[in-house]
Amino acid sequence: MVWLSGVSPSFEKAEETLARIGRVCVSDSSVWRQVEKWGPQFQHLQEEAVTQGEQPPSRQEGQQKAAQTAGDKGVAMDGANIYIRDEGWKELKVGCTFDIEVQPTKDKETGRWQQKARAVNNQYLAHLGGPERFGQMVWGLARQQGWFGAKKSIVLGDGAIWIWNLADHHFVKSEQLVDWYHATEHLGTAARLLYGEDKQPRDCWYETQKTHLFEGRAEKIAQHLEECALEKSPAVAEALESEAGYFANNHERMAYQKLQSDGYPIGSGMVESGCKQFKVRFDGPGMRWSRPGAERLLPVRAAVMSECFDAVWNQAFHLPQN
Helix, strand or coil, X not given: CHHHHHHCCCHHHHHHHHHHHCCCCCCHHHHHHHHHHHHHHHHHHHHHHHHHHCCCCCHHHHHHHHHCCCCEEEEEEEEEEXXXXXXXXXXEEXXXXXXXXXXXXXXXXXXXXXXXXXXXXXXXXXXXXXXXHHHHHHHHHHHHCCHHHCCCEEEEECCCHXXXXXHHHHCCCCEEEECHHHHHHHHHHHHHHHHCCCHXXXXXXXXXXXXXXXXXXXXXXXXXXXXXXXXXXXXXXXXXXXXXXHHHHHHHHCCHHHHHXXXXXXXXXXXXXXXXXXXXXXXXXXXXXXXXXXXXXXXXXXXXXXXXXXXXXXXXXXXXXX
């Protein structure tokens, strides 16, 4: 029942699955009560990871750091909204730690095969609250996954300041990179501001600037947009200056060509997929959650998404009952 609650889009669907496949007739409220009983055990395990994350490196972690046997690792962070009763829409912060694996990949645009990095062994968590606690949770998860043994590492985000603040605090020695797709979205917005519905010059400008962006010339793009803003109406100029600020503030985190050639992924699809998966369970039609109800189910959903539910359940089952 607990596992189905993390898999199914609702408690009602879990009830239906049990009846259809397992011939087990229980109500959706009974399924919910099992999550109410066992969810706190999952939460407790997350709290243990946070506590361990605050401790000095253990002897084993020190040996991992010296040997660097864990390969390359990464972490990505993003946010999604869910509705909490009596509070309204609240941001659900989603984190993902992953291993980096380089393998032959066919380029969608050129059709050529080349060695590209991808995220594997994705491990997820989500927090309904502020960035400070979320950062502690992500760091605890990263340490559980052998972060100290990484040869090299990277933090991916969409450009939000709170993500880089957490990266600077918890992942000091890691590379930082704005997700490629978010950066190109901002470039597309700038193209529309400059050329409106005039498709040919708009697309030409976009493709040219996208090449410059990939080559690590984000600061030049920012300067170009600021110059263009001088010739536009106040409303358009303000929007262009905002886009220029995005590239200017993040230009040091936009070395896409270099980091890709160094064996890093440049897209944060792993955490964006995680946000969507959390929303499937927590943002269905008409869903309105109590805060405790959502917080009990979040670590269950995360364990299912991380493909480690059985291991987490075994630990939760043997914890003393609250």
